[in-house]
Amino acid sequence: MNARQPMAGQAPTQDVPAEADRSAAPVPSFPAAFAPLPLAHAAWEYGIDAWQRSVLFLDILRRRGNETLEHERGGFPAVLAFGHEVLIDGRDLPRPVNYALLRIVPAPEFPTVMTNRPFVVMDPRAGHGPGIGGFKADSEIGNAIRSGHPCYFITFFRDPCPGQTIEDVARTEGIFLREVASRHPDAPGKPFVVGNCQAGWALLMLAAAAPDVTGPILLAGAPVAYWSGVRGKNPMRYAGGLLGGTWLSSLAADMGNGRFDGAWLVQNFENLNPSNTLWEKLYNVYARADTEGPRFLEFERWWGGHFLMNRAEIDWIVQNLFVGNHLTAGEVRSKDGEHVIDLRNVRSPVIVFASWGDNITPPQQALNWIPDLYANVDEIVANDQTIVYCLHPSIGHLGIFVSGSVANKEHSELFCALDLIDVLPPGLYEARIEDFAPDSPHSELIEGRYLVRFERRTIDDILALDDGRDDEQPFEVVRRVAEINQHLYDTFASPFVRAMSNETTAEAIRAVHPSRVERSALSDTNPWMQWVAAMAPMVRDARQPVSPENPFLQMQQAASAQIVRSLDQYRDARDAFQERLFESIYAGPWLPALLGMGASPKRAESPAITALRKEVAELRQREAQRQIGTGTALDAFLRVLSYVTQGRSAIEERPFNLLRKLARENPPETRITLAEFKESVRRQSYIVSLDPEAALRALPELVPEMKARRQVMVLAHRVLTIGGPLDDEWLARYREVAAVLGTDHGGGKADKAGD
Incomplete structure (x- = not known):
């Protein structure tokens, strides 16, 4: 059922009159004795308005309860605003899981171009149901459809399959992505995959375990470095330590007859x-009861859908990730112990989108896995990995997925620049999305409404986003305490809890959870709400909104603001107390000593793994040095660009779009594919970074004919000057290349042709 449509037998929500009409709306007469008193008149108007808003407010809550019950009876389908069809149901696979692959069916006005790169959106299984990535038109799925990309969605169902594990889910998602790739053999690359929130770490693990199944991946608001944060700002990370570790989630799953209720995760948020x-969420509905209903109901339909996990799944998540933080340490293994999840194995470009306004996944948790893996950018380059991050200044966690402004700017522009991201030389970049003047040079080469630039960054730039990482050391102690408490619970308490639990008691416990009671108690299942259903249409017909200048309305708004300030002060005091309590327990020397951990417990990487990585890096260096004197005209062109810029420039979309435009003008048999271009970019940028002088000296061997050399230099000049004339440093290098190739006498011609 669409949240914007009234239920059967219910009058539709009427449009609110304009402010100019509100002041002219008639009001009931009041005792003549009060007529000369403006304050009494204002009170009378406000009283009528407040009563009407109260009825409309209760009716909105009644409709929310009804829609929640109807959503539950319908099996909690994904709350997508787009038509879709099921391609693969994971429950029918040999190793069944409660996941499915959907193909989004676009509207006729947005035809799909089958040769475009396919998009796949993965939503988080973090208490809520699926659909946040596409439950309205301005969304991740909406942007992909409007751009003509084939779009797919990985959904999941409320109840997990018996015995289902996180490893089973990852294996099934790999099957889904291979199916998507097989349906688009003519696409320029492998599927682009978006992992929202908790789906981000699942996607990153999948890309590390099966590097061949994904193209570029976008981690949107996804926590990966779970212990990171800033003192005084990120209290959620302390919850595991203050609750004694992971045993409480196991207890909740045991009481649920082996299934964990996602409503507890929602309550944590x-x-x-x-x-x-x-206060504020419901007050806003009450204060804007005429207009806020559709938006509120649309969001609550997703927010109120609580899904379940097997105990094995929630145990794996909290023990390996939230509390254990084993992922970036390379300590996550397959069930058989033969495979280690090493994030350095990801071969696809990784795009990280985070926000400074996100208090659930702050930028430090989204990005600190990078310095956990790499000491410097040279190691990223040696590992042939490309990482791009984009930071929003203010949007909250949910706004990353549902905000129309984010969908129409950050998501849209990153999607437009996807092919460019795919061919970026290995390294670390920050994406900057900026306005551009209409008279900017070559503005016709800018695809979206903004100019996208990728500025090179270092590991120090990532570390500078944090206030230091010493505050993460106590979490090592938390991890050890959690392991002890988990072992004690599993040994002594869990057998008794499981013996006393069954599906009847589990359903009863789930039914009385506050997040469900607040909806069911105000639905039509409550006879007291029948008068609200009967009166709401009459109130809408006789609606008389109060003037915004009414003093009592202003008093209401001031009282609400004071309540919000008081609750915020309580929150700040609570968070500060929890932080001090956590540090007093885990940051002191006594608990590590009691546990036999020493004063500064640290996890060290296996010497064998370190030696293997060093050997792989040296092998790649030898291979690059062997290829210095070999290559094509394309290799020579890209080597010239790498040498002139020397890795110190921002990379933007205009030069790439120019090259793509020129490539389309070539005959089909001579066109270079995106994969070939990407491979050459990576090879030549690495060669130049290893030995720039040798790379320069070998250029004549790549293009022995003078005509080809001049063509390379003219095209290089045209690309290098697309944003303006060469500065002195770049011009000197350009002339140095021209001298080596013997085209220096034609430099003026090259400059003129480039202009």
């Missing part, structure tokens, strides 16, 4: 911001 949870 809501506890972060009590002013919004306890």
